Amino acid sequence: xxxxxxxxxxxxxxxxxxxxxxGGGTAFVVHRPDWPYAKYERLAVLPGQASDPHxxxxxxxxxxxxxxLLASNGTFTIVSRxxxxxxxxxxxxSQLANAIDEGTALPEGRLEIAQALVATRITxxxxxxxxxxKSVPVPRFNSRGKLIGFGQKTVWMHRHGxxxxxxxxxxxxxxxRILVSHTARIIPPACEAQNRSPSESPxxxxxxxxxxxAVECCLQVAPMRIEVKxxxxxxxxxxxxxxxxxxxxxxxxxxxxEFMLVVxxxxxxxxxxDFKVGVSAEDGRVNLYESDAFTWSSSSGRQxxxxxxxxxxxxxxxxxxxxxxxxxxxxxxxxxxxxFELVE
Numbered sequence: 333x334x335x336x337x338x339x340x341x342x343x344x345x346x347x348x349x350x351x352x353x354x355g356g357g358t359a360f361v362v363h364r365p366d367w368p369y370a371k372y373e374r375l376a377v378l379p380g381q382a383s384d385p386h387x388x389x390x391x392x393x394x395x396x397x398x399x400x401l402l403a404s405n406g407t408f409t410i411v412s413r414x415x416x417x418x419x420x421x422x423x424x425x426s427q428l429a430n431a432i433d434e435g436t437a438l439p440e441g442r443l444e445i446a447q448a449l450v451a452t453r454i455t456x457x458x459x460x461x462x463x464x465x466k467s468v469p470v471p472r473f474n475s476r477g478k479l480i481g482f483g484q485k486t487v488w489m490h491r492h493g494x495x496x497x498x499x500x501x502x503x504x505x506x507x508x509r510i511l512v513s514h515t516a517r518i519i520p521p522a523c524e525a526q527n528r529s530p531s532e533s534p535x536x537x538x539x540x541x542x543x544x545x546a547v548e549c550c551l552q553v554a555p556m557r558i559e560v561k562x563x564x565x566x567x568x569x570x571x572x573x574x575x576x577x578x579x580x581x582x583x584x585x586x587x588x589x590e591f592m593l594v595v596x597x598x599x600x601x602x603x604x605x606d607f608k609v610g611v612s613a614e615d616g617r618v619n620l621y622e623s624d625a626f627t628w629s630s631s632s633g634r635q636x637x638x639x640x641x642x643x644x645x646x647x648x649x650x651x652x653x654x655x656x657x658x659x660x661x662x663x664x665x666x667x668x669x670x671x672f673e674l675v676e
Contacts, residue, residue: 357562359667361660364555364604367502367511375402375553376411376446376505380453387457387496390542394452394498397546398553402450405554411446448511449503452549454542455515459534460493460522468526492530493522494537500549514552518545560601567609567658567668568594573635583673588643593656595628596636602628606661609639611646614653614671621645625661646674 380395382388403410466489469482495517502512518541523530550556570578570592584591593609606627610619623639646654652674657666 357667359560359562359660359663360557361560361602361605362555363551363558363601365512365552366604369407369554372447372511373409374411374446375408375448375450375502376416377402377450377452378416379413381451382454382457384454384457387454390457390496390538391452391454393539393542394454394546394549397543398450398452398500398549401546401550402554405550405556407554416445446505449505450553451501451503452498454496454498456495456497456517457538458493458495459538460491460495461534462489462491462493464489464491487526489524489526490529491522491524492532492534492537493520494534494541495519496538496541496545498542498545498549500552502553512552514549516545516548518542518548520544558601560599562599562658562667563597564668564670566595566597567656567670568592568596568636569656569670569672570594570638573638576635581672583675584643586643586674586676590640590642592638593623593641594636594638595658596632598628598630600630603630604628608659608661610657610659610666611641612655612657613646613649613651614655615651616649619657620649620654 377395377399380391380393382391399410402408465486467484467486470485471479472481472483474480496519497515497517499515500512501510501514503510520537520541523532523537525531551558568578568580569582569584570580571584571588572579572592578592578594578596581591593611595607595609598607604627606625608623608625610622612619621641626637628637654672654674656670656672658668659666
């Protein structure tokens with residue numbers, strides 16, 4: 333099964349494609365969550381819990397939606413609620429989900445059920461219904477229909493809103509060790525209407541927030557392909573680093589023995605994704621220099637990751653104009669290009 337999952341990961345990377353061109357483009361990368369998910373094949377999503385009894389319906393919606401997202405993701409085998417019910421009573425499942433914490437583990441005889449337990453909880457839940465008086469401008473026209481000014485009138489503004497905070501935990505079923513613990517708060521845009529109730533109720537908005545929360549939870553548990561905008565300023569051609577800044581150049585003297593390609597400030601979504609840099613002649617199809625693959629980490633910060641390019645690598649091009657490139661590994665097209673020139 334692990335072989336099949338490895339093939340799946342490779343296939344996902346091979347599907348990365350470039351949707352934009354020029355200095356910076358839009359591309360899909362694989363967002364990898366920060367836990368050793370590759371070691372876990374079978375997950376069991378427990379019944380959703382809520383700190384507020386009024387949010388019980390939303391808690392179940394969060395659990396069900398996350399189960400569907402994880403099942404369609406393809407990385408894990410998701411143990412169905414029916415399979416769990418064969419071993420646990422529904423009441424036992426709810427008690428387990430409610431009490432899941434450091435040290436919560438399945439009995440040794442039940443470890444074949446799942447390797448990890450996923451528990452969700454609605455930790456805060458607010459429905460907002462407001463009605464306030466508000467003065468609004470009213471245009472005034474003369475008998476000929478010409479605008480002559482504005483008056484004021486008072487209306488009732490009805491406002492509906494919702495706020496939902498939820499958490500997800502992943503626990504090793506054998507040891508009870510917490511592998512993932514994440515909390516997020518979702519506040520969808522409020523709806524307003526004059527002198528009547530808005531078309532969307534607070535409950536509708538809360539349900540929309542829960543669906544968004546399920547996606548956020550899924551991002552913490554499973555690898556997912558997501559769209560990322562690459563900024564052309566994330567790839568630099570430089571000759572040095574001093575006082576926290578790179579000496580960026582568009583023109584390099586041929587007499588330099590070497591220069592740097594630097595990758596900085598990639599999106600957080602690029603964390604734990606593999607990249608490489610290269611250089612080709614402006615009209616060349618083959619890279620004259622190409623780095624080894626490296627794994628990006630947002631902890632690299634503004635200093636980023638730099639690669640030294642020997643000037644001799646460009647001497648065979650017969651050209652003064654070159655293009656620095658950043659590639660997402662598995663994508664034959666660069667996600668960022670940066671032109672530069674050699675001068676005497």
